Amino acid sequence: AQSVTQLDSQVPVFEEAPVELRCNYSSSVSVYLFWYVQYPNQGLQLLLKYLSGSTLVKGINGFEAEFNKSQTSFHLRKPSVHISDTAEYFCAGFDGNKLVFGAGTILRVKS
């Protein structure tokens, strides 16, 4: 069964600094990975997904993630964050018909 681990519960960062949110997965079958963002009192919005092909995936709002099979990781990165990026970010894997989520990482962007 798929499981997903997000190593950091909170990541504080100053505006315009780069950020990396870490995600590791375990799976014995095909790997499909996603990053979602959740703003306060809102549902989940898809940032990006990896299904196959290029290991570097670009998403919305300037985010990108790299699938690394040898390290079983799918870390999310942004070279320069904005205040508006403050939100909770969830990494998820696909297991059968359902998504399996990590516990989430709260990104706090400070001015």
Place this chain on the structure above:
Amino acid sequence: GAGVSQSPRYKVAKRGQDVALRCDPISGHVSLFWYQQALGQGPEFLTYFQNEAQLDKSGLPSDRFFAERPEGSVSTLKIQRTQQEDSAVYLCASSLQSGDVQTQYFGPGTRLLVL
């Protein structure tokens, strides 16, 4: 509508009451999912429908939880005799097709508080 909608957005229930949560998926979406998100945690799968058929209910925590999608569109999640541990945000998601990996689109959720 353009996205997945859920109602009510907030629900306060006394312990022991029954509640019903509604989900309107994106029009034409075949698959519908319910997830439960406890405070400070990631969403956890509850159940999955393909059209009106409930194909997976392995995540429902007890027989007090029941979901239906009788006409293959709107779905209702019902919780009987609510308990305090049922307090959570209930998220609904839909996707266009089934079988292949499809992007799931989420609604805003229903925040349930059981007192």
